[in-house]
Amino acid sequence: MAGLEFVGVRKTYPNGVKAIHGIDMAVSDGEFVVIVGPSGCGKSTLLRMVAGLETVTEGEIRIGENRVNELEPADRNIAMVFQNYALYPHMSVFDNMAYGLRNRRTPRDEIARRVAEAAGTLQLEGLLDRRPGQLSGGQRQRVAMGRAIVREPEAFLFDEPLSNLDAKLRVQMRLEIKRLQRALGTTSLYVTHDQVEAMTLADRLIVMNAGVAEQIGTPLEIYDAPATLFVAGFIGSPAMNFLSGTVADDGAGANLDGAERTLLVAPPASARRGRITVGIRPEHLEPVSRETAALEVVVELVEALGADSLVHGQLADGGEGAAVTVRVDGARRVAAGEVLSLAVAPNHVHFFDPDDGKRLA
Amino acid sequence: MVENRPWLTVFSHVVLCLGVLVTALPIWIAFVASTHPADSMLSGRTPLLPGGNMLENYATVLGSGVKAAGSIPVGTMLWNSFVMALMIAVGKIAISIIAAYAIVYFRFPLRKTCFWVIFITLMLPVEVRILPTFGVVASLDMLNSYWGLSVPLIASATATFLFRQFFLTVPEELAEAARIDGAGPLKFFRDILLPLSRTNIAALFVILFIFGWNQYLWPLLVTTDEGFYTIVMGIQRMLQAEDAEPAWHEIMATSMLAMLPPVLVVVFMQRLFVKGLIEQEK
Ligand SMILES: Nc1ncnc2c1ncn2[C@@H]1O[C@H](COP(=O)(O)OP(=O)(O)OP(=O)(O)O)[C@@H](O)[C@H]1O
Ligand SMILES: [Mg+2]
Numbered sequence: 001m002a003g004l005e006f007v008g009v010r011k012t013y014p015n016g017v018k019a020i021h022g023i024d025m026a027v028s029d030g031e032f033v034v035i036v037g038p039s040g041c042g043k044s045t046l047l048r049m050v051a052g053l054e055t056v057t058e059g060e061i062r063i064g065e066n067r068v069n070e071l072e073p074a075d076r077n078i079a080m081v082f083q084n085y086a087l088y089p090h091m092s093v094f095d096n097m098a099y100g101l102r103n104r105r106t107p108r109d110e111i112a113r114r115v116a117e118a119a120g121t122l123q124l125e126g127l128l129d130r131r132p133g134q135l136s137g138g139q140r141q142r143v144a145m146g147r148a149i150v151r152e153p154e155a156f157l158f159d160e161p162l163s164n165l166d167a168k169l170r171v172q173m174r175l176e177i178k179r180l181q182r183a184l185g186t187t188s189l190y191v192t193h194d195q196v197e198a199m200t201l202a203d204r205l206i207v208m209n210a211g212v213a214e215q216i217g218t219p220l221e222i223y224d225a226p227a228t229l230f231v232a233g234f235i236g237s238p239a240m241n242f243l244s245g246t247v248a249d250d251g252a253g254a255n256l257d258g259a260e261r262t263l264l265v266a267p268p269a270s271a272r273r274g275r276i277t278v279g280i281r282p283e284h285l286e287p288v289s290r291e292t293a294a295l296e297v298v299v300e301l302v303e304a305l306g307a308d309s310l311v312h313g314q315l316a317d318g319g320e321g322a323a324v325t326v327r328v329d330g331a332r333r334v335a336a337g338e339v340l341s342l343a344v345a346p347n348h349v350h351f352f353d354p355d356d357g358k359r360l361a
Numbered sequence: 362m363v364e365n366r367p368w369l370t371v372f373s374h375v376v377l378c379l380g381v382l383v384t385a386l387p388i389w390i391a392f393v394a395s396t397h398p399a400d401s402m403l404s405g406r407t408p409l410l411p412g413g414n415m416l417e418n419y420a421t422v423l424g425s426g427v428k429a430a431g432s433i434p435v436g437t438m439l440w441n442s443f444v445m446a447l448m449i450a451v452g453k454i455a456i457s458i459i460a461a462y463a464i465v466y467f468r469f470p471l472r473k474t475c476f477w478v479i480f481i482t483l484m485l486p487v488e489v490r491i492l493p494t495f496g497v498v499a500s501l502d503m504l505n506s507y508w509g510l511s512v513p514l515i516a517s518a519t520a521t522f523l524f525r526q527f528f529l530t531v532p533e534e535l536a537e538a539a540r541i542d543g544a545g546p547l548k549f550f551r552d553i554l555l556p557l558s559r560t561n562i563a564a565l566f567v568i569l570f571i572f573g574w575n576q577y578l579w580p581l582l583v584t585t586d587e588g589f590y591t592i593v594m595g596i597q598r599m600l601q602a603e604d605a606e607p608a609w610h611e612i613m614a615t616s617m618l619a620m621l622p623p624v625l626v627v628v629f630m631q632r633l634f635v636k637g638l639i640e641q642e643k
Binding site: 051052053073074079088089090100103104 | 538
């Protein structure tokens with residue numbers, strides 16, 4: 001087992017596309033790191049550089065103590081699970097798992113032992129003679145996992161392995177992957193654009209945007225203290241509400257555009273003057289009586305989800321861009337046109353610099 | 362299609378039956394002719410039912426050839442045709458699959474140029490380049506040999522193109538998974554690409570075998586030694602009997618024999634297609 005390290009890694013594709021703008025980070029041994037970000041931000045590129053399927057333009061990737069930039073994928077001691085599984089269609093499940101081992105001249109009985117073990121872990125015992133075409137999506141996914149496990153690699157690399165499955169199976173496989181990774185203790189890099197997957201699987205999360213790692217941290221660190229506007233909007237569902245305003249003259253609150261009252265939460269000292277963006281998550285806004293309210297919202301639309309309802313509305317005298325989403329208890333009946341009085345705990349109010357998008361602390 | 366239009370059904374059946382008739386009748390007449398003695402073909406009335414000389418006619422043709430035309434035994438010609446067709450089919454497939462592999466999976470200088478050069482040769486079938494090709498074959502001393510019969514026909518832009526199109530449909534991740542699994546270029550080709558191409562190879566084999574079998578002009582040019590005559594050109598020579606009526610019964614028997622191997626190849630390979638289709642679910 002071994003950790004993984006990125007030192008100033010950059011990638012420019014031959015056609016001039018700059019996909020990665022410099023990543024520095026260390027993944028410790030046995031850690032499960034999830035790379036999350038919108039489409040095209042360079043997640044796959046980063047993963048494929050670790051796998052050796054793309055060259056590293058600049059910087060260094062280390063697995064364990066060794067620089068692997070120049071090594072062939074097969075010599076890096078990694079295993080990869082692809083989004084479309086990439087199983088060999090003409091080989092049986094057994095051969096699919098055994099192929100890599102045979103190429104490394106692993107003794108026959110050792111291959112048989114490892115495949116049997118993996119098949120046991122993944123409930124594939126009865127399916128070893130089938131071809132991938134004769135399996136369901138979930139079973140194919142397991143075979144792809146099995147092919148990775150039998151290699152006993154230093155690191156697992158996953159590129160959106162669950163995105164071809166239906167919602168229910170995805171939840172189930174998500175748990176299985178997590179359990180398996182815990183049991184094996186293998187360092188893992190996992191790419192996804194699904195933030196629920198990211199939050200639930202990760203020991204640590206890398207939130208990427210346009211080739212840059214915007215924030216690296218545990219899921220809760222990132223949820224509680226997003227480092228940039230992008231991260232704040234990307235992590236959490238429904239997305240955080242952003243309200244623009246100005247710092248109050250006495251510095252003890254913020255005057256939100258379109259709100260009557262001053263939001264009485266003091267912005268950090270670094271933002272004593274001028275414009276500011278305030279972020280509040282929908283689940284942190286709480287309906288209260290009119291007197292104690294920090295915000296008033298005119299309800300436009302209610303989505304009842306059962307356990308809770310999502311209320312979409314506008315600040316009471318709000319102009320453009322003052323949309324607010326609130327998550328309220330499902331038992332509470334809210335109608336369109338109603339005015340909701342809302343309060344928020346001071347520690348759940350985030351302040352950002354509207355110019356560079358950085359969190360103000 | 363599940364449509365209920367009786368007239369359309371009747372009409373399509375009539376058209377199909379006519380088509381079958383038009384195709385099958387000449388073959389039937391050839392077969393009937395091959396079972397009659399020599400004189401019944403020359404009597405002016407073409408018989409429509411088989412006669413009693415079938416075994417004799419076929420035995421004569423296979424064993425000693427059409428005497429009147431001084432031809433060699435048809436068995437030898439069948440063998441020559443078979444060897445030539447097989448060499449052409451196998452050679453074409455082997456060369457074009459390797460060429461397609463190189464073009465699709467390797468980045469080398471002038472890759473695009475190579476592809477277009479191969480593509481352009483589509484415009485140069487044997488008939489167009491027959492004189493220079495003959496010159497080359499003659500100077501390589503390959504006249505009157507199986508090599509001379511087959512090698513000039515082996516290069517195939519069409520097959521290369523078909524394999525290229527197929528390789529482009531193979532997901533890129535498969536090659537990447539194989540790379541991670543430690544399969545080098547040759548191993549990937551042998552263990553993964555070749556088995557996946559099986560159905561395509563079988564289909565091409567049928568087409569190319571028949572293409573080779575039906576070659577007429579080229580064998581006519583490069584063989585002067587009777588021992589290398591192929592059956593398709595051999596039939597034509599049988600018609601040129603001097604001072605005698607063509608021995609139609611024997612010529613027809615030869616024709617029937619000439620038709621047999623392609624039919625067998627199709628029938629036999631058809632089973633492979635079906636098998637391949639069933640197994641290759643993605
Ligand atoms: N082979 C390539 N050649 C040139 N540019 C590429 C290549 N592959 C990806 N890119 C570009 O690099 C950028 C990052 O792509 P990448 O595939 O890493 O995105 P991603 O984050 O994995 O997106 P997705 O979630 O859609 O898979 C994109 O702008 C993409 O257009
Ligand atoms: Mg991707």
